[in-house]
Amino acid sequence: MKDLISSTAAKLTEMFGRGALSPTEFLKAQTEFARRAEPNVRAFIRILDENEARLGVADRPDDSGARRKLFGVPIAVKDNLNTKAVETTAASRILKGYVPPYDATVVRLLKEAGNPVIGKANLDEFGMGSSTENSAFFPTRNPWDPRLVPGGSSGGSAAAVASLQAPVALGSDTGGSVRLPAAFCGIVGFKPTYGMLSRYGLIAFASSMDQVGVLARSTSDVALAMNTMSAPDPLDSTCQAGETDLFAAVQDFARLRGAKVGVVKELSRPEGLDAPVCANLNASIDAMRRAGIDVREVSVPLCDLALECYYIINTAEASSNLARYDGVKYGMRMEGADLAQGYIDVRTRGFGAEVKRRILLGTYVLSAGYFEAYYNRARTVRRAIKEQLDAALAEVDFLVSPTSPTLPFGLGERIDDPIKMYLGDICTVVVNLAGMPGISLPNGMSPPDSEHPKGLPTGLQIIARRFDDARILAFARFYEEISGHGYVVPPMVEEELAK
């Protein structure tokens, strides 16, 4: 069983499929390990017991479609994705006790394909943050060093996958929330094209950029999960999923023939990067060149305005999306007769500092008199960024950059300095502004030191054209092959596994 815990989902699903292993048996073992590893990592707001985990989960593989799916593999689900009859909080006090009456579409599709939910993963409250320290309940630790953050906001999902608590996890990515923690934890994190996966049941943060994403220990596993979840959804008008077989696509390197890669100059300036991040980026570029890929530098000048643009748009949408948490209908209850005071009480007690900061900022940028100067201007910049990225991607097939300019930082290091925290998103937000697919791949480690015998992981970000999800995954898998980089078991997890 020990081997199986660290196995890929592709292998598990294949074993389940031919009856060599029972999903129930594996779920039991996986849950047991997750519980054991949990005190050091704190990846989960809640690890489900077997009955909860199997609620509404199909017993047999779904052979309705030709695509190979992710049968039987337990999934960690970020706690901003609704799970029917299982408390879902978005790591906010205001939703404490909220039990959704429905499954998010992606969760439903996984259950229908036979995937149990192992637990609800921790996150920055409502997805707002880059370190998972903004969870109203507790921060999650980086499996590579519990004194470091796992990144965010899908920090729980990333830490769970990296610490072998789950083979695959769902996250959500509004400005890098899947890719950044994937980079910090040394795993693969994929944010599909906006519209590839249904957002129905994903607790909204910034609707025009939110997208469900997948965290796994290999690109193939990501593709299997995508095959399970990518389907048109009549409940999401912005969902335009197709029926592409992404698992087949990642095995097929032929489609990459002649592919050109552009390194985004503005996101890769050495002076803005930690030395190991820079070194590993260069090594990645070299590996690609050695494999015969045309790698060139491309410029996307407006990347320099992306962070400001992103924080205006995300706060504006968040201020509206979070208005429904008023204590009237669910979650925290309003008390007392005075309506205005009731709202103030509930929202003051229910929301954390970062959420309040964003609601205030968002309300401000949408207000009469400021709308033109902030929100509307940000929209204009967003369109321009999209055009510049489109232009760059007309010239090359993929853009690359580091996922994060820095190595994982320490718990508490940036929590009192929001601007510094926001700067961690600098490389990832452009992807969401343009609605493009983006993936973060392990691309090496920092040099080992006394505290980190294997070093700390770094991530390579790849960006592609909208709806080029099959090709970006194929290229990611190709990169895994040529670079030899991939998931490495963190020392802390190795120890746990050895026990």
Place this chain on the structure above:
Amino acid sequence: MNTTGYEVVIGLEVHSQVLTRTKQFCRCVSESVHEESRANINVCPICLGHPGVLPVLNVTSVGKLLILAAKLGCDVHRRSVFARKNYFYPDLPKGYQITQYDHPIATGGVVRYFTGGATREWKLTRVHLEEDTGKLFHLPDGGAIVDFNRAGVPLMEIVTEPCVFRTDEPFGQACVDYLDELRLDLIWLGVSDGNMEEGNFRCEPNVSVRKAGESKFGVKVELKNLNSFSTLRKALEYEVPRQIAAIESGERLYQETRRWDEKRGETATMRRKETSDDYRYFDEPDLPPLVVSEGMIEEAKTKVRDVPFDVTRRLLEEYALPYADARQIAESRMLTEWFGAVVSKGAQAKTVANWLLGEVSRFHNLGKLTASPDALVEVLEALAAKKINLSQAKEVFERANAGQTVDQTITGKARIIRPAEIIAEMGLTRLDDAAALEAIVDEAIAASEKIVADIRAGKTAAVMALVGAVMKATKGSANAATVQEIIKRKLGVP
């Protein structure tokens, strides 16, 4: 008070529930439920604003709006955008209402209506789609129940341009007439049920006054809590002199919302706006822009039909009916249909109108109208040919109506009893049989020596006594005028 020298400027905002089976953005049933005990029966996570839900537009409501737009000549925008209107209230589940803001589906257009017997036009600014809010039931103990049955029900907002009236014009009545006509347009086009009691058709007027000839608008007051046309008229008729009096006495007018207090018969401040409300509108990111296809517009055009305004105008222009008659017929689909069917067979319009508003309406209102327009055509033909007189005609129509569904045939099949058969059966066909009448007159003359002597002596009024005798002999079926003529001829009375 003296209001001369002022003008009244009125704009009307109508919210009308769109006639659809389901709500605007979810699949819950869209119906009016008012009982507190049935609160929250038509709700789901989407219209309750649960975390994670998304709206999906009900396309039927778009189709309905397009029918109205085609009828009123609005410009339909091929691409329009939904927006969020953000504010807090317990009956607003998401903390914002999905509506349309700077890119509505339709702009322009005009509502034609009758007021004071003449046609008038009120220009429209825009027509757009949005969703309704829930409703609060206040409990005796001071608490409240929030009922979300209405939350998410599709609404159409129809906003007019400001219209300028003289103070001596019946502006209140004009507003009522506009609303009445618009309501009928909506009902006739199948766009809304227009039911005011159910709250499916609501109007909020805004009104200001200014010195005549000025180009700047005065301070605008919005009126709320108007649940009938008559309160709307009363509120406007109260509000205009109030504003003028305030200006005359140098008082400050506030831009505000005022509610109509039915008990006191006056308007009172509800909410004052020093600055305009800030709803922080922005494009709804959960809905792609609404794209209307050529096909949808064409389909809507095929569903445009005549509304009471068109019928009224035609009845006035082509048939010269009095306005009241025309209006009454036009406001009933049944009467309009009957009118067309009967007049097309050559009956005289005013006569038809009289019959429709008299006998036909009478039976209809009793729920006993079973006759077809053809029956009326036959009766009117017999009447015009003087085969029967008016009172007989009414009797024939009544019997034809009653016999409509009677099944007395040997075959057992339902048979329509036609007026001609009734006339024959009643023995009324002799009426224009001059020879038969002459014989009866001769009999009467022979039997009334005294009367005949009186007539010959110059008491011509006594002719009527002879007519009476003939009528008696014919059981009232003779045409009295014809009988009188024959008697006069026979006795040489001028």
